[in-house]
Amino acid sequence: MLDVLVVGYGLMTRGILPHLLRREELSVSLMSRHLTSPPYPEVRLVRAAELERPDAILGCFEDDDASRDFWTSPHVTEAVARGHSACIEMSTLSPSWIDAWHGHIRESGGVAVECPVTGSRSGAADGTLSAFVHQSAYDARVETVLNAFTRQRYSFGSAGHPTRFKLVYNAWGAALLHSLTAFVPTLRTVLDDDFDVAARILSSDGWMAPVCASKLDRMVESRFDDPDFALRHMVKDLRYAHDVLPPPHPLLDLVHDSFTRALSAHGGDADYTAVTGTGTGTGAGTATATGSGRS
Ligand SMILES: NC(=O)c1ccc[n+]([C@@H]2O[C@H](COP(=O)([O-])OP(=O)(O)OC[C@H]3O[C@@H](n4cnc5c(N)ncnc54)[C@H](OP(=O)(O)O)[C@@H]3O)[C@@H](O)[C@H]2O)c1
Missing domain, CATH: 3.40.50.720 (NAD(P)-binding Rossmann-like Domain)
Known part of the structure:
Protein backbone atom coordinates (compact mmCIF):
# COMPACT_ATOMS: atom_id res chain seq x y z
CA MET A 1 0.00 0.00 0.00
CA GLY A 160 12.73 23.30 -15.43
CA HIS A 161 11.77 22.59 -19.04
CA PRO A 162 8.20 21.36 -18.34
CA THR A 163 7.53 24.61 -16.46
CA ARG A 164 9.07 26.80 -19.16
CA PHE A 165 7.07 24.95 -21.81
CA LYS A 166 3.86 25.25 -19.79
CA LEU A 167 4.30 29.00 -19.34
CA VAL A 168 4.80 29.59 -23.06
CA TYR A 169 1.93 27.19 -23.87
CA ASN A 170 -0.42 29.05 -21.51
CA ALA A 171 0.65 32.48 -22.77
CA TRP A 172 0.01 31.34 -26.33
CA GLY A 173 -3.41 29.96 -25.35
CA ALA A 174 -4.20 33.21 -23.55
CA ALA A 175 -3.30 35.13 -26.72
CA LEU A 176 -5.69 32.95 -28.75
CA LEU A 177 -8.47 33.58 -26.27
CA HIS A 178 -7.72 37.30 -26.22
CA SER A 179 -7.99 37.31 -30.04
CA LEU A 180 -11.69 36.39 -29.79
CA THR A 181 -12.24 39.81 -28.24
CA ALA A 182 -10.75 41.45 -31.32
CA PHE A 183 -12.97 39.73 -33.90
CA VAL A 184 -16.12 38.15 -32.46
CA PRO A 185 -17.90 41.38 -31.41
CA THR A 186 -17.51 42.75 -34.94
CA LEU A 187 -19.04 39.59 -36.41
CA ARG A 188 -21.95 39.83 -33.99
CA THR A 189 -22.61 43.45 -34.94
CA VAL A 190 -22.20 43.00 -38.70
CA LEU A 191 -24.02 39.67 -39.05
CA ASP A 192 -26.80 40.21 -36.51
CA ASP A 193 -29.06 37.09 -36.62
CA ASP A 194 -26.63 35.34 -38.96
CA PHE A 195 -24.09 35.28 -36.16
CA ASP A 196 -25.46 31.82 -35.29
CA VAL A 197 -24.17 30.58 -38.67
CA ALA A 198 -20.82 32.21 -38.04
CA ALA A 199 -20.64 30.65 -34.57
CA ARG A 200 -21.33 27.20 -36.05
CA ILE A 201 -18.56 27.67 -38.61
CA LEU A 202 -16.10 29.04 -36.09
CA SER A 203 -16.75 26.17 -33.70
CA SER A 204 -16.57 23.32 -36.20
CA ASP A 205 -14.55 24.28 -39.25
CA GLY A 206 -10.99 25.52 -39.73
CA TRP A 207 -8.20 26.78 -37.53
CA MET A 208 -10.26 28.49 -34.87
CA ALA A 209 -12.49 25.48 -34.24
CA PRO A 210 -10.78 23.92 -31.17
CA VAL A 211 -10.67 27.26 -29.33
CA CYS A 212 -14.15 28.41 -30.35
CA ALA A 213 -15.75 24.99 -29.73
CA SER A 214 -14.68 25.12 -26.12
CA LYS A 215 -14.85 28.86 -25.35
CA LEU A 216 -17.16 30.77 -27.72
CA ASP A 217 -20.36 29.87 -25.83
CA ARG A 218 -19.00 31.30 -22.58
CA MET A 219 -18.06 34.49 -24.42
CA VAL A 220 -21.38 34.91 -26.24
CA GLU A 221 -23.40 34.19 -23.10
CA SER A 222 -21.05 36.26 -20.85
CA ARG A 223 -20.95 33.20 -18.61
CA PHE A 224 -17.83 33.67 -16.55
CA ASP A 225 -18.90 32.16 -13.22
CA ASP A 226 -18.21 28.57 -12.08
CA PRO A 227 -14.60 28.66 -13.33
CA ASP A 228 -12.80 25.84 -15.11
CA PHE A 229 -9.62 27.83 -14.64
CA ALA A 230 -9.57 30.92 -12.46
CA LEU A 231 -8.66 34.25 -14.05
CA ARG A 232 -6.18 35.00 -11.22
CA HIS A 233 -4.20 31.89 -12.17
CA MET A 234 -3.91 32.98 -15.79
CA VAL A 235 -2.76 36.46 -14.70
CA LYS A 236 -0.16 34.72 -12.50
CA ASP A 237 0.93 32.49 -15.40
CA LEU A 238 1.31 35.49 -17.72
CA ARG A 239 3.38 37.27 -15.09
CA TYR A 240 5.68 34.26 -14.80
CA ALA A 241 5.78 33.92 -18.62
CA HIS A 242 7.76 37.18 -18.79
CA ASP A 243 10.66 35.22 -17.29
CA VAL A 244 10.71 32.88 -20.29
CA LEU A 245 9.65 35.09 -23.20
CA PRO A 246 12.35 37.76 -23.46
CA PRO A 247 11.33 41.43 -23.71
CA PRO A 248 10.39 43.29 -25.78
CA HIS A 249 7.33 41.09 -26.29
CA PRO A 250 4.45 43.39 -27.27
CA LEU A 251 1.95 40.53 -27.69
CA LEU A 252 2.64 39.13 -24.22
CA ASP A 253 2.37 42.65 -22.76
CA LEU A 254 -0.94 43.26 -24.55
CA VAL A 255 -2.40 39.92 -23.45
CA HIS A 256 -1.16 40.30 -19.86
CA ASP A 257 -2.70 43.77 -19.72
CA SER A 258 -5.99 42.49 -21.15
CA PHE A 259 -6.23 39.67 -18.56
CA THR A 260 -5.26 42.07 -15.76
CA ARG A 261 -8.08 44.42 -16.75
CA ALA A 262 -10.50 41.47 -16.87
CA LEU A 263 -9.39 40.61 -13.33
CA SER A 264 -10.24 44.14 -12.17
CA ALA A 265 -13.63 43.97 -13.88
CA HIS A 266 -14.69 40.41 -12.99
CA GLY A 267 -12.58 39.38 -9.99
CA GLY A 268 -9.94 36.68 -9.73
CA ASP A 269 -12.39 33.84 -9.20
CA ALA A 270 -14.12 34.38 -12.56
CA ASP A 271 -13.36 31.92 -15.35
CA TYR A 272 -10.41 33.05 -17.46
CA THR A 273 -12.75 33.44 -20.48
CA ALA A 274 -13.83 36.67 -18.73
CA VAL A 275 -11.04 38.25 -20.76
CA THR A 276 -13.48 38.10 -23.68
CA GLY A 277 -15.98 40.17 -21.71
CA THR A 278 -13.93 43.32 -21.31
CA GLY A 279 -14.27 44.89 -24.75
CA THR A 280 -10.50 45.31 -24.80
CA GLY A 281 -9.82 43.83 -28.23
CA THR A 282 -7.90 45.76 -30.81
CA GLY A 283 -10.48 45.31 -33.57
CA ALA A 284 -13.30 47.68 -34.52
CA GLY A 285 -16.71 47.41 -32.91
CA THR A 286 -15.61 45.83 -29.67
CA ALA A 287 -17.73 48.07 -27.49
CA THR A 288 -21.05 47.42 -29.26
CA ALA A 289 -21.22 43.68 -29.10
CA THR A 290 -24.91 43.02 -28.55
CA GLY A 291 -25.34 41.28 -31.92
CA SER A 292 -28.10 38.69 -31.77
CA GLY A 293 -29.05 39.60 -28.24
CA ARG A 294 -27.38 36.60 -26.63
CA SER A 295 -25.48 38.33 -23.82
N1 LIG B 1 -7.77 24.81 -13.00
C1 LIG B 1 -7.09 24.46 -14.06
O1 LIG B 1 -7.66 24.23 -15.13
C2 LIG B 1 -5.58 24.32 -14.02
C3 LIG B 1 -4.99 23.69 -15.11
C4 LIG B 1 -3.61 23.55 -15.11
C5 LIG B 1 -2.86 24.07 -14.07
N2 LIG B 1 -3.45 24.69 -13.03
C6 LIG B 1 -2.58 25.21 -11.97
O2 LIG B 1 -2.76 24.41 -10.82
C7 LIG B 1 -2.67 25.21 -9.64
C8 LIG B 1 -3.95 25.08 -8.83
O3 LIG B 1 -5.04 25.40 -9.69
P1 LIG B 1 -6.57 25.20 -9.22
O4 LIG B 1 -7.39 25.60 -10.36
O5 LIG B 1 -6.75 23.87 -8.56
O6 LIG B 1 -6.59 26.33 -8.11
P2 LIG B 1 -7.61 26.64 -6.92
O7 LIG B 1 -8.91 25.96 -7.11
O8 LIG B 1 -7.58 28.10 -6.72
O9 LIG B 1 -6.87 25.94 -5.70
C9 LIG B 1 -5.64 26.41 -5.23
C10 LIG B 1 -5.59 26.29 -3.74
O10 LIG B 1 -6.51 27.19 -3.16
C11 LIG B 1 -7.06 26.64 -1.96
N3 LIG B 1 -8.56 26.68 -2.03
C12 LIG B 1 -9.36 26.08 -2.93
N4 LIG B 1 -10.66 26.30 -2.65
C13 LIG B 1 -10.66 27.09 -1.54
C14 LIG B 1 -11.69 27.67 -0.77
N5 LIG B 1 -13.00 27.46 -1.04
N6 LIG B 1 -11.35 28.44 0.28
C15 LIG B 1 -10.06 28.63 0.60
N7 LIG B 1 -9.03 28.08 -0.11
C16 LIG B 1 -9.33 27.33 -1.16
C17 LIG B 1 -6.62 25.19 -1.88
O11 LIG B 1 -5.64 25.03 -0.88
P3 LIG B 1 -6.09 24.63 0.59
O12 LIG B 1 -6.96 23.41 0.47
O13 LIG B 1 -4.80 24.35 1.28
O14 LIG B 1 -6.83 25.79 1.15
C18 LIG B 1 -6.02 24.92 -3.25
O15 LIG B 1 -4.91 24.07 -3.21
C19 LIG B 1 -2.36 26.64 -10.12
O16 LIG B 1 -0.97 26.82 -10.10
C20 LIG B 1 -2.90 26.64 -11.55
O17 LIG B 1 -2.24 27.59 -12.35
C21 LIG B 1 -4.80 24.81 -12.97
Whole structure:
Protein backbone atom coordinates (compact mmCIF):
# COMPACT_ATOMS: atom_id res chain seq x y z
CA MET A 1 0.00 0.00 0.00
CA LEU A 2 1.41 3.42 -0.99
CA ASP A 3 0.82 6.36 1.30
CA VAL A 4 -0.15 9.34 -0.87
CA LEU A 5 -0.52 12.83 0.51
CA VAL A 6 -2.53 15.31 -1.57
CA VAL A 7 -1.83 18.93 -0.68
CA GLY A 8 -4.45 21.59 -1.29
CA TYR A 9 -8.10 21.00 -2.04
CA GLY A 10 -8.81 23.19 -5.09
CA LEU A 11 -10.36 22.80 -8.53
CA MET A 12 -7.69 20.40 -9.73
CA THR A 13 -7.18 18.24 -6.65
CA ARG A 14 -10.96 18.02 -6.10
CA GLY A 15 -11.18 16.28 -9.49
CA ILE A 16 -8.09 14.12 -8.98
CA LEU A 17 -8.87 12.80 -5.49
CA PRO A 18 -11.66 10.33 -6.47
CA HIS A 19 -9.35 8.78 -9.09
CA LEU A 20 -6.71 8.16 -6.43
CA LEU A 21 -9.33 6.70 -4.09
CA ARG A 22 -10.37 4.17 -6.73
CA ARG A 23 -6.88 2.64 -6.68
CA GLU A 24 -6.80 -0.10 -4.05
CA GLU A 25 -3.02 0.13 -3.80
CA LEU A 26 -3.19 3.76 -2.56
CA SER A 27 -4.00 5.09 0.87
CA VAL A 28 -4.85 8.79 0.55
CA SER A 29 -4.49 11.62 3.03
CA LEU A 30 -5.16 15.29 2.41
CA MET A 31 -3.65 18.47 3.79
CA SER A 32 -5.69 21.63 3.37
CA ARG A 33 -5.46 25.11 4.81
CA HIS A 34 -9.21 25.65 4.57
CA LEU A 35 -11.00 22.30 4.95
CA THR A 36 -12.15 21.35 8.42
CA SER A 37 -13.47 17.88 7.57
CA PRO A 38 -12.42 15.35 4.91
CA PRO A 39 -14.36 15.45 1.62
CA TYR A 40 -14.61 11.62 1.60
CA PRO A 41 -14.79 9.26 4.58
CA GLU A 42 -11.82 7.23 3.36
CA VAL A 43 -9.55 10.31 3.18
CA ARG A 44 -7.56 11.23 6.27
CA LEU A 45 -7.19 14.97 6.85
CA VAL A 46 -3.69 15.59 8.22
CA ARG A 47 -1.50 18.44 9.41
CA ALA A 48 2.17 18.87 8.60
CA ALA A 49 3.24 17.90 12.11
CA GLU A 50 1.47 14.52 11.71
CA LEU A 51 3.32 13.48 8.56
CA GLU A 52 5.25 10.24 8.88
CA ARG A 53 6.96 8.88 5.78
CA PRO A 54 4.72 9.54 2.78
CA ASP A 55 5.55 7.54 -0.37
CA ALA A 56 4.27 10.30 -2.61
CA ILE A 57 3.25 13.91 -2.10
CA LEU A 58 1.09 15.58 -4.71
CA GLY A 59 0.99 19.37 -4.51
CA CYS A 60 -1.15 21.75 -6.56
CA PHE A 61 -0.82 25.32 -5.31
CA GLU A 62 -2.02 28.72 -6.36
CA ASP A 63 1.46 30.23 -6.82
CA ASP A 64 5.17 30.19 -5.93
CA ASP A 65 4.59 31.48 -2.40
CA ALA A 66 2.13 28.75 -1.45
CA SER A 67 4.32 26.08 -3.04
CA ARG A 68 7.45 27.37 -1.27
CA ASP A 69 5.66 27.64 2.10
CA PHE A 70 4.63 24.03 1.88
CA TRP A 71 7.73 22.30 0.52
CA THR A 72 10.27 24.20 2.63
CA SER A 73 8.40 23.89 5.93
CA PRO A 74 10.48 21.91 8.42
CA HIS A 75 7.80 19.22 8.99
CA VAL A 76 7.46 18.55 5.27
CA THR A 77 11.21 18.60 4.64
CA GLU A 78 11.73 16.08 7.45
CA ALA A 79 8.88 13.84 6.20
CA VAL A 80 10.37 13.85 2.69
CA ALA A 81 13.75 12.84 4.16
CA ARG A 82 12.17 10.00 6.16
CA GLY A 83 10.09 8.63 3.26
CA HIS A 84 12.49 9.46 0.40
CA SER A 85 9.15 10.61 -0.94
CA ALA A 86 8.24 11.10 -4.57
CA CYS A 87 7.41 14.83 -4.59
CA ILE A 88 5.02 15.59 -7.44
CA GLU A 89 4.62 19.34 -8.01
CA MET A 90 1.68 19.99 -10.36
CA SER A 91 1.27 23.76 -9.96
CA THR A 92 2.22 26.21 -12.70
CA LEU A 93 5.17 28.02 -11.14
CA SER A 94 7.88 30.48 -12.08
CA PRO A 95 11.14 29.24 -13.66
CA SER A 96 13.22 30.53 -10.75
CA TRP A 97 11.13 28.79 -8.08
CA ILE A 98 10.90 25.46 -9.93
CA ASP A 99 14.70 25.48 -10.36
CA ALA A 100 15.15 26.14 -6.64
CA TRP A 101 12.47 23.55 -5.82
CA HIS A 102 14.46 20.81 -7.59
CA GLY A 103 17.49 21.69 -5.48
CA HIS A 104 15.47 21.69 -2.26
CA ILE A 105 13.83 18.30 -2.92
CA ARG A 106 17.17 16.78 -3.94
CA GLU A 107 18.82 18.03 -0.74
CA SER A 108 15.88 16.69 1.30
CA GLY A 109 16.39 13.19 -0.14
CA GLY A 110 13.17 13.09 -2.17
CA VAL A 111 12.49 12.30 -5.82
CA ALA A 112 11.61 15.57 -7.56
CA VAL A 113 8.79 15.23 -10.09
CA GLU A 114 8.10 18.51 -11.86
CA CYS A 115 4.68 17.90 -13.33
CA PRO A 116 2.63 20.87 -14.56
CA VAL A 117 -0.61 19.68 -16.12
CA THR A 118 -3.15 20.75 -18.68
CA GLY A 119 -6.72 19.67 -19.25
CA SER A 120 -8.58 22.02 -16.96
CA ARG A 121 -11.24 21.11 -14.43
CA SER A 122 -12.88 18.55 -16.75
CA GLY A 123 -9.56 16.80 -17.38
CA ALA A 124 -9.02 16.48 -13.63
CA ALA A 125 -12.59 15.25 -13.03
CA ASP A 126 -12.35 12.72 -15.88
CA GLY A 127 -8.86 11.57 -14.92
CA THR A 128 -7.57 12.51 -18.37
CA LEU A 129 -5.04 15.25 -17.62
CA SER A 130 -1.94 15.65 -19.75
CA ALA A 131 1.24 16.12 -17.74
CA PHE A 132 4.57 17.66 -18.74
CA VAL A 133 7.11 15.80 -16.66
CA HIS A 134 10.72 15.85 -15.59
CA GLN A 135 11.69 13.57 -12.71
CA SER A 136 15.04 13.39 -11.00
CA ALA A 137 14.99 9.56 -11.02
CA TYR A 138 12.72 6.76 -12.14
CA ASP A 139 10.38 5.77 -9.33
CA ALA A 140 7.63 3.15 -9.63
CA ARG A 141 5.56 5.05 -7.04
CA VAL A 142 5.30 7.99 -9.44
CA GLU A 143 3.96 5.74 -12.21
CA THR A 144 1.29 4.32 -9.90
CA VAL A 145 0.11 7.75 -8.76
CA LEU A 146 0.19 9.48 -12.14
CA ASN A 147 -1.50 6.51 -13.88
CA ALA A 148 -4.54 7.19 -11.71
CA PHE A 149 -5.40 10.56 -13.24
CA THR A 150 -3.36 11.32 -16.37
CA ARG A 151 -4.00 10.13 -19.92
CA GLN A 152 -0.83 11.52 -21.51
CA ARG A 153 2.57 12.17 -20.02
CA TYR A 154 5.30 13.94 -21.93
CA SER A 155 8.79 13.42 -20.62
CA PHE A 156 11.25 16.34 -20.70
CA GLY A 157 14.98 15.71 -20.37
CA SER A 158 15.93 18.73 -18.24
CA ALA A 159 14.68 20.08 -14.94
CA GLY A 160 12.73 23.30 -15.43
CA HIS A 161 11.77 22.59 -19.04
CA PRO A 162 8.20 21.36 -18.34
CA THR A 163 7.53 24.61 -16.46
CA ARG A 164 9.07 26.80 -19.16
CA PHE A 165 7.07 24.95 -21.81
CA LYS A 166 3.86 25.25 -19.79
CA LEU A 167 4.30 29.00 -19.34
CA VAL A 168 4.80 29.59 -23.06
CA TYR A 169 1.93 27.19 -23.87
CA ASN A 170 -0.42 29.05 -21.51
CA ALA A 171 0.65 32.48 -22.77
CA TRP A 172 0.01 31.34 -26.33
CA GLY A 173 -3.41 29.96 -25.35
CA ALA A 174 -4.20 33.21 -23.55
CA ALA A 175 -3.30 35.13 -26.72
CA LEU A 176 -5.69 32.95 -28.75
CA LEU A 177 -8.47 33.58 -26.27
CA HIS A 178 -7.72 37.30 -26.22
CA SER A 179 -7.99 37.31 -30.04
CA LEU A 180 -11.69 36.39 -29.79
CA THR A 181 -12.24 39.81 -28.24
CA ALA A 182 -10.75 41.45 -31.32
CA PHE A 183 -12.97 39.73 -33.90
CA VAL A 184 -16.12 38.15 -32.46
CA PRO A 185 -17.90 41.38 -31.41
CA THR A 186 -17.51 42.75 -34.94
CA LEU A 187 -19.04 39.59 -36.41
CA ARG A 188 -21.95 39.83 -33.99
CA THR A 189 -22.61 43.45 -34.94
CA VAL A 190 -22.20 43.00 -38.70
CA LEU A 191 -24.02 39.67 -39.05
CA ASP A 192 -26.80 40.21 -36.51
CA ASP A 193 -29.06 37.09 -36.62
CA ASP A 194 -26.63 35.34 -38.96
CA PHE A 195 -24.09 35.28 -36.16
CA ASP A 196 -25.46 31.82 -35.29
CA VAL A 197 -24.17 30.58 -38.67
CA ALA A 198 -20.82 32.21 -38.04
CA ALA A 199 -20.64 30.65 -34.57
CA ARG A 200 -21.33 27.20 -36.05
CA ILE A 201 -18.56 27.67 -38.61
CA LEU A 202 -16.10 29.04 -36.09
CA SER A 203 -16.75 26.17 -33.70
CA SER A 204 -16.57 23.32 -36.20
CA ASP A 205 -14.55 24.28 -39.25
CA GLY A 206 -10.99 25.52 -39.73
CA TRP A 207 -8.20 26.78 -37.53
CA MET A 208 -10.26 28.49 -34.87
CA ALA A 209 -12.49 25.48 -34.24
CA PRO A 210 -10.78 23.92 -31.17
CA VAL A 211 -10.67 27.26 -29.33
CA CYS A 212 -14.15 28.41 -30.35
CA ALA A 213 -15.75 24.99 -29.73
CA SER A 214 -14.68 25.12 -26.12
CA LYS A 215 -14.85 28.86 -25.35
CA LEU A 216 -17.16 30.77 -27.72
CA ASP A 217 -20.36 29.87 -25.83
CA ARG A 218 -19.00 31.30 -22.58
CA MET A 219 -18.06 34.49 -24.42
CA VAL A 220 -21.38 34.91 -26.24
CA GLU A 221 -23.40 34.19 -23.10
CA SER A 222 -21.05 36.26 -20.85
CA ARG A 223 -20.95 33.20 -18.61
CA PHE A 224 -17.83 33.67 -16.55
CA ASP A 225 -18.90 32.16 -13.22
CA ASP A 226 -18.21 28.57 -12.08
CA PRO A 227 -14.60 28.66 -13.33
CA ASP A 228 -12.80 25.84 -15.11
CA PHE A 229 -9.62 27.83 -14.64
CA ALA A 230 -9.57 30.92 -12.46
CA LEU A 231 -8.66 34.25 -14.05
CA ARG A 232 -6.18 35.00 -11.22
CA HIS A 233 -4.20 31.89 -12.17
CA MET A 234 -3.91 32.98 -15.79
CA VAL A 235 -2.76 36.46 -14.70
CA LYS A 236 -0.16 34.72 -12.50
CA ASP A 237 0.93 32.49 -15.40
CA LEU A 238 1.31 35.49 -17.72
CA ARG A 239 3.38 37.27 -15.09
CA TYR A 240 5.68 34.26 -14.80
CA ALA A 241 5.78 33.92 -18.62
CA HIS A 242 7.76 37.18 -18.79
CA ASP A 243 10.66 35.22 -17.29
CA VAL A 244 10.71 32.88 -20.29
CA LEU A 245 9.65 35.09 -23.20
CA PRO A 246 12.35 37.76 -23.46
CA PRO A 247 11.33 41.43 -23.71
CA PRO A 248 10.39 43.29 -25.78
CA HIS A 249 7.33 41.09 -26.29
CA PRO A 250 4.45 43.39 -27.27
CA LEU A 251 1.95 40.53 -27.69
CA LEU A 252 2.64 39.13 -24.22
CA ASP A 253 2.37 42.65 -22.76
CA LEU A 254 -0.94 43.26 -24.55
CA VAL A 255 -2.40 39.92 -23.45
CA HIS A 256 -1.16 40.30 -19.86
CA ASP A 257 -2.70 43.77 -19.72
CA SER A 258 -5.99 42.49 -21.15
CA PHE A 259 -6.23 39.67 -18.56
CA THR A 260 -5.26 42.07 -15.76
CA ARG A 261 -8.08 44.42 -16.75
CA ALA A 262 -10.50 41.47 -16.87
CA LEU A 263 -9.39 40.61 -13.33
CA SER A 264 -10.24 44.14 -12.17
CA ALA A 265 -13.63 43.97 -13.88
CA HIS A 266 -14.69 40.41 -12.99
CA GLY A 267 -12.58 39.38 -9.99
CA GLY A 268 -9.94 36.68 -9.73
CA ASP A 269 -12.39 33.84 -9.20
CA ALA A 270 -14.12 34.38 -12.56
CA ASP A 271 -13.36 31.92 -15.35
CA TYR A 272 -10.41 33.05 -17.46
CA THR A 273 -12.75 33.44 -20.48
CA ALA A 274 -13.83 36.67 -18.73
CA VAL A 275 -11.04 38.25 -20.76
CA THR A 276 -13.48 38.10 -23.68
CA GLY A 277 -15.98 40.17 -21.71
CA THR A 278 -13.93 43.32 -21.31
CA GLY A 279 -14.27 44.89 -24.75
CA THR A 280 -10.50 45.31 -24.80
CA GLY A 281 -9.82 43.83 -28.23
CA THR A 282 -7.90 45.76 -30.81
CA GLY A 283 -10.48 45.31 -33.57
CA ALA A 284 -13.30 47.68 -34.52
CA GLY A 285 -16.71 47.41 -32.91
CA THR A 286 -15.61 45.83 -29.67
CA ALA A 287 -17.73 48.07 -27.49
CA THR A 288 -21.05 47.42 -29.26
CA ALA A 289 -21.22 43.68 -29.10
CA THR A 290 -24.91 43.02 -28.55
CA GLY A 291 -25.34 41.28 -31.92
CA SER A 292 -28.10 38.69 -31.77
CA GLY A 293 -29.05 39.60 -28.24
CA ARG A 294 -27.38 36.60 -26.63
CA SER A 295 -25.48 38.33 -23.82
N1 LIG B 1 -7.77 24.81 -13.00
C1 LIG B 1 -7.09 24.46 -14.06
O1 LIG B 1 -7.66 24.23 -15.13
C2 LIG B 1 -5.58 24.32 -14.02
C3 LIG B 1 -4.99 23.69 -15.11
C4 LIG B 1 -3.61 23.55 -15.11
C5 LIG B 1 -2.86 24.07 -14.07
N2 LIG B 1 -3.45 24.69 -13.03
C6 LIG B 1 -2.58 25.21 -11.97
O2 LIG B 1 -2.76 24.41 -10.82
C7 LIG B 1 -2.67 25.21 -9.64
C8 LIG B 1 -3.95 25.08 -8.83
O3 LIG B 1 -5.04 25.40 -9.69
P1 LIG B 1 -6.57 25.20 -9.22
O4 LIG B 1 -7.39 25.60 -10.36
O5 LIG B 1 -6.75 23.87 -8.56
O6 LIG B 1 -6.59 26.33 -8.11
P2 LIG B 1 -7.61 26.64 -6.92
O7 LIG B 1 -8.91 25.96 -7.11
O8 LIG B 1 -7.58 28.10 -6.72
O9 LIG B 1 -6.87 25.94 -5.70
C9 LIG B 1 -5.64 26.41 -5.23
C10 LIG B 1 -5.59 26.29 -3.74
O10 LIG B 1 -6.51 27.19 -3.16
C11 LIG B 1 -7.06 26.64 -1.96
N3 LIG B 1 -8.56 26.68 -2.03
C12 LIG B 1 -9.36 26.08 -2.93
N4 LIG B 1 -10.66 26.30 -2.65
C13 LIG B 1 -10.66 27.09 -1.54
C14 LIG B 1 -11.69 27.67 -0.77
N5 LIG B 1 -13.00 27.46 -1.04
N6 LIG B 1 -11.35 28.44 0.28
C15 LIG B 1 -10.06 28.63 0.60
N7 LIG B 1 -9.03 28.08 -0.11
C16 LIG B 1 -9.33 27.33 -1.16
C17 LIG B 1 -6.62 25.19 -1.88
O11 LIG B 1 -5.64 25.03 -0.88
P3 LIG B 1 -6.09 24.63 0.59
O12 LIG B 1 -6.96 23.41 0.47
O13 LIG B 1 -4.80 24.35 1.28
O14 LIG B 1 -6.83 25.79 1.15
C18 LIG B 1 -6.02 24.92 -3.25
O15 LIG B 1 -4.91 24.07 -3.21
C19 LIG B 1 -2.36 26.64 -10.12
O16 LIG B 1 -0.97 26.82 -10.10
C20 LIG B 1 -2.90 26.64 -11.55
O17 LIG B 1 -2.24 27.59 -12.35
C21 LIG B 1 -4.80 24.81 -12.97
